[in-house]
Amino acid sequence: MVLVFFAYFALASIAAGVLTVALRHPVHCGLALLALLVHVSGLFILLNAEFLWAVQIIVYAGAILVLYLFVLMLMNLKTDDRYLHSSYLYFLVPAAIGSLYVLTLLLRSPFGGEKGDATTVAILQDGDTHAVGIKMFSEYLLQFEIVGVFLLGAVIGAIVLAKTPKSANREGKA
């Protein structure tokens, strides 16, 4: 059963990913990305990380992607006939070889890092969210704070770049 789900989510997300890169129309790409995100979140469920699933759906699919689509709409871009670089073949071929190379390497790798304390049992005991919360506000408090400032900065930056204040217009006219 799990295997089926896994196969579905994996294949679907890969397909969505390829579509995202391959489709012509930016909006279609956006939608394909949406599909990707959703299916990846499915994988998260299988790894019983439901908090991450929620974040994935809410933040990624909900916020970020909407932002993307919003910008696309804002610019209402036409599909241009040449949506790939003229020289993309030069990238494709070596990249294909390289990817196979990396894949083989990675699959030969054990990934047998030493186990931690968060066994499946411990997590399922009172939920992934609880576990994440505890970790977040104990061990990773500092990073949490930093990210807070980071987001503040992001907001300011976005304003600085995107906002067109009156003064600018005035100076522009003057």
Added chain:
Amino acid sequence: MLEELASTFPILTCILFLPVIGAVVLWLFDDEDMVRTSALAIALVELALCVFVLWRFIPESAAMQFSEHVPWIPALGVSYHLAVDGISVLFVGLTAFLAVLIIIYSWDTVRHQVKLYMMALLALETTTMGVFISIDLILFFVFWELMLIPSYFLIKLWGGGAERHHAALKFVLYTLLGSVFMLVGIALLDINYHQWATLRHMEPTYSFDLLELLSVPIPLNQQILIFWLLFLGFAFKAPVFPFHTWLPDALLEGPIGMAVVLAGLKLGTFGFIRFSIPLLPDASKSQTVVSIIMALGLAAILYGAIMALVQQDFRRLLAFSSISHLGFVVIGLFALNYQGLQGSLLTMINLGFSTAGLFFIAGFLYSRQQNTQLGSFGGMAKQTPVLASFFLFIGLASIGLPGTSGFVGEFLILLGTFKANWLYGVIAVTGVIFGAAYFLWYYERSMLGPLGKAVKDSISDLHPREIFIATALSVMILWIGLYPAPFLRMMNGSVQALVDRLEHGTVASIEPKQPVRVD
């Protein structure tokens, strides 16, 4: 009273930094004559200090005298160590002497940006002094590199030729190329010392101090490696035969003052006798090294002479003749016996008078005819007898006529070389013939014969300032030529120490007592 003054007073530091401080002072003046006068004054004070050193110098001793030693970067074992011994003391005097003459020469020949020129000149004097009196290799390297900056500007801003930018760049890049390899060699010496010192728990664990380094034996193969690294540095600067191409350009394009310094002060060969030979005696003795360098030296002698035979421009001729002379110096050094070393040392001093003198002559000609091409001269002896006679005298000195300084050095070099290997001696002697040929033929075509077409009738003979320069040089030339005893006495001790060092090699130098470090 004078005794403890001489013992405590840091006179070498004064000699070292007086000119550059003076240069800063010059910055304050605006009136050009004021600048000239004060520059001359500074140079004269400098000369006086140097004469004092020469006077207080204890001859017939290998000791490092007037030594000043304070740590500079202990972490790397770099120290501020100044001293003079028989090898370097004469160069100190020579540098100050030439600086004075150059300033006098530039009095009215340099017209634009006089202040900058004088400042660059004084800065150059400081760096040159530094090269001569630094005992610490890094300190030496510092001044060695610093020389490039004023030289670069002197050639570039006050050079006469159209190609001077190229010449200046070429000069700097070549020297730099050589000196970076030299830096590796120096670092290797330091590392070698470090290993030895850590083995013996000696302090300091790092050192670039010549005297410290002398106390450390170096395995032969490493010696040879280091030797070649240093060789590149010195050979590019000297310049030794295949590395010489920057010299004619720099001398032709650059101003006379620069040419005098470049051709008169043999920094490269000084490096050999100051560092290479004492630090790496076994490498210097090794058969391959000696034969290669001898070959280069002899090639330089003949090549330079033959090239000089056909030069139309006097400064190019001088360039090649000084390459030829350097060949003599090199073979003298690597004859590695008493006469050879002594002769080379003396010859380096002599060239400071004769070759530099000829460049002043070239300057006199230049200021009269606006170039030094043969075409613009001919039969000038009629118009300018005094110029012609000084030209002849200094020229004969440079081709080693007995009774002039040139002979003593050249004789010793040839004798030493002959002692080392008669074949080298025989080849080198042929250079003597060529020397006479190229000089006399040029002299004949430029000074003798009927008056050349290009020569203005209104051309004037030397004026007092120029006569002063020429006379000063001639007096020195005659002095060394006829009564070199004082000079020889100053260098004898160190040369003897060097010869002993060469005999024993570094293997014997494990015991602390050193022939060279008597102090």
Added chain:
Amino acid sequence: MTFELTMSPSDLLLFLPEILVTSWLCFILIIDFSFPRLPNEQLAYFSIAGLVGTLGCLAWFDFAGITGALFGNMFVLDRMALFFKMLIVGSAILIILVSIDYIHRFKVFRGEYYFLIVMATLGMMFMASANDLLSLFITLEFSSLGFYVLIAYLREDMASNEAGIKFFILGIFAAALLAYGISLVFGETGKLVFSDMKMAQATPGLAIGFLLIFAALGFKIGAVPFHSWIPDTYHGAPTPVTAFLSIAPKVAALAILLRMFLVALATFKPIWVLLIVAVSVLSMTYGNIVAIAQKNIKRLLAYSGIAQIGNVLIGLATGTKMGSDAMLFYLLTYLFANLGAFAIVIAVSEAIGSEEIDDYSGLGRRSPFLAFSMLIFLLSLAGVPPLAGFIGKLYIFIAAIKEGLYVLITVGLINIVISMYYYLIVVKKMYVNEPRDRSPLKISGPIKVVVYICLAGTLAIGIYPQPVTDWVVSAILVFSNVADPTASLPIPPAVIPLGG
């Protein structure tokens, strides 16, 4: 799974500098919002005041030897971190100083400029103490964020936009690589903190993971082959930002590199030494050679920066304490020389509105002071004695020769000659060529101050480097335990030829 978080005020003390900067960040924002009419000089001096305070605080820490580690070694404050933080804050101060006159080019949001600068500084300060993969990722992005905005700050200038967008794309691309690398390393070790990682043998995942991390950091310091953003970004960005970009992120990233290689990867030294050697050789050669062909002074400095990083990496390639000392020392000298040069570029572009090398013709006549300082800085960059740059290079080369990296040394030395070549081209323009107009240039006070500071630094360190050497030697003491490579790993044959 229980909640345990124990922090004492003394632990909080370790955060004092960061807390200071953060609070200052907010102050700047508040003041900027509440007093829109405030002339930006005052805001500048206000933020400088804060940073100077931070610097003082850091100095005090360093003097009093206040060090420590928090959050399971995720945040370490050792003397090395202090050293790097001082470098970062110091450069930030100088940058704000040189910006004061430049600001008028921004039509709007002049206040936020300082905010962003200080924010980037904060990010990099965290970077200097980051000791684990997560902090590495977060702080890296944090510090980049400021630059994403700052580079595109001249919104009407296409060059600035283009630079911004290029930097942004490549930046997040690098971030993605970093993230993936982190994931792989985490998979191989199960740990995030460098000092906790126990790696028995090298597995492909580990190799690729660290390689990707190295790529991201290499991207930050602009080492070949991860350098490609440098020239364009430097060219397009507002010059003060370029100046900031040219020193602070490199310093911060190098701090992490040091920790990563000397702590986490100490056992694999023979392998990564080879890696660094390759990168260093590429950087020096490519940077210097391409610099020769440049017409724009900022691009020239960009390429020379690439080359300089190559020199710094020599120190890393030695993998010894002495090498690390040399790196720190070199970075300090590089900071002074490079910022000084950029300050002069700003001054000139303020005066004549151009950054083409040709327009530097006759600078020696128009402003002897600027020309002379530029000469000093360029020569220091080229490593001419007795300037700071020379001592730095000497230090690094000695460290490298000690390790027998002769190939590296030879390449480096030849590169010194090449670099001399293009530095001299600039010098020639300044002193030899005839200026188009001889009118003297006027330099504003703050920039003068910066030039003086950098001049003083360059000369002082060059002439009497003793205190600085002591400082760096003590700063690197952390690594004395890993100074010598652990002999556990058999040295692969491929290393020997490089070892000379």
Added chain:
Amino acid sequence: MTDLLIKLIPLFPLLAVILNGFLGRRYSHETAHRLAWGSVGLSFLCTIAVFVEILRTGTSHEVIAYQWIFGGDLTVNLAYLVDPLTCIMLLVVTGVGLLIHIYSVGYMHGESGFTRFFTYMNLFMVSMLLLVMGNNYVVLFIGWEGVGLCSYLLIGYYYDKVSAAKAASKAFVVNRIGDAGFLLAIFLIFVNFKTLDYTKVFAQVGQLSPEMATAIAFCLLIGAVGKSAQLPLYTWLPNAMEGPTPVSALIHAATMVTAGVYMIVRNHAIFDLSPTVMTIVAVIGGLTALFAATIGLVQTDIKRVLAYSTVSQLGYMFLGCGIGAYTAAIFHLMTHAFFKALLFLTAGSVIHALSGEQDIRKMGGLSSKIPWTHRLFLIGTIAIAGIPPLAGFWSKDEILAHAFTHHHYLLYAVAAVGALLTSFYMFRLMYLTFYGASRMDHHTEEHVHESPMVMVGPLMVLGVLSILGGFLGFPPEHGWLHQFLAPVAGLGGEHDVSTGLVLMLMMIATGIALLGWALAHYFYSVNLSAPDRLAAKFQAGYKILLNKYYVDELYDLVWVEPIKQLGRLLDWFDRTVIDGLVHSVARLADLAAAGSTWAEKYLIYGGLNVIGYGNHLAARQWRQLQSGMVHHYAAVIVAGIFLLAVIIQLIMQL
């Protein structure tokens, strides 16, 4: 006392040099020339004093002025050695020098470079004195090069004449070739003896291996050949005649050119060890004597004739040295100094009289116009021709006799023929110049006048010396001179020779000389007027005269013509081949230089600049990588990662 005098000898002229050289322009010509010849006179007096001293004590003096070059195992003092040999040389140099100085006062009168001339002359005296007085090879070498320099300066005295300038340079350069050999000799000596003092060297000359002795002697010989204008390095001497005549007399006849002979005699101890080199010396001498003489036959320039005769006489001296007759060589050196100086100076006075004419074909019949000059020239001619009892006879005959008695018959023959030719061409010169009809153009003819007393005076003294000088060496082999020089040069012929033989040889020599004279007389005096007298005379006895003519033609055919031909041939050889050789060497140098210039420009220069150019090239190529396209940049990054990955994999063998 003596030491002081010895030190003074070279000092006086030096003083004059300094004064005239630096202050010469300040004061009048009178003061200048008084200083000049005064100083030489003073050193002449000193010489006399020293000479007397030596005669009294018979000991040789060594005087150290000061330590010159030293260090290590080398010590060279500026020191003098005065022994009989030096004495003779000193007397010759200072004596003849003094006379020539005085003569020059008149000859150079009114020249623009009057002071310069005397400065150079005094400088020459200084160098020459150092040369003969030095007690070690280096001091000798100073003088050696010094005289070369002075000859350069004086030949180039009329420096605005191109030919003079060229001749001067040629002289110096050719001399340098010899000097190089000499230097090598000095080095060899030092390497073998660890000293350069004569006394020390000759003291231990015994342990010298024959080969080494040969080497040293040969190198010395090279030097001597160069200085004394022997085959094959004699070419410079004829050209040297470009200088003023007193210079030719002093430097290129009396003193400098004999330095080679002096040097060989000084080192005879070394030469004696090497028969090979001795033979070479003798052969060179003989050949040169003959060779130069034959050339002398066809010369038309009065000074050139004398120049070639000088070369040939020097050949005799070398011959003497070569066969071990050192005393004889010195003896001939001395007499030659007298009569050759006399000849040159009289020739100078002739030229002076003819206001600069030197071509003997434009002279003739001067005997009546300038009687004193004529008489003195005659004396000189007789002396050099070797007609007893004049000086030339005794010295030359002694060399010849020595050659004969020591069984060098071939050399004897060569020398004899040389002698014949000598007297022939000298008398030919005599006749063409002073006798017969005048061939001058009127302008010069009117201005012909006898030289002033200041010139004729010295000539007379020299004339007397040329007449009596020979008796210093009388009787042959046992004369006063031989006794005097014995300690230095050793007695020439120990084994006794029967007086009869000696007398016979003398007869032969005299005969040869007179024969030469007769021939000359016949061709240049008698036969000129023969034809018309024959035409006028009666037919009787016609045949005999005709036969006489046969003889004449026979002689002509058998002797004169071939000899003339040979002379021309050799002259041609001299001008074409040997000069040609010098030229071709110059060509070669040009070629080599051109070649190296090319190499300079393209090989070395290009090779060392390849860095710079390469950089520019690379810069232009590599910057293309920075295409400005973001995706290219990304690709670069990825490619870089792959590259490093490959490297790592290679290292780790994953």
Added chain:
Amino acid sequence: MIPLSAYVAVSAVLFITGLLGVMIRRNFIIVLMSVEIMLNAANINLIAFSHYLESMAGQMVALFIIAIAAGEAAIGLAIIIVVFRGKISTNVDEMNFLKW
């Protein structure tokens, strides 16, 4: 039970897809999306590891990566708008004024 390597394979494929997207697409926004794909690949890895290695660290990192991604998306899109104002195009390869 699904083997870990399966997840690694999936993430690797996605990662490479994103990589290619960055390199071959002209449209700037799509390039951004490709980067998002790469980040997701990283997240898959992290969470898979944190599951199999029984350590929360992986999840935390993934969480923070999402947060950072959000912030950067905001900035990036802002930059796009700026550029778009300047010249009406979002094609990265039309921006090569700065080169060499």
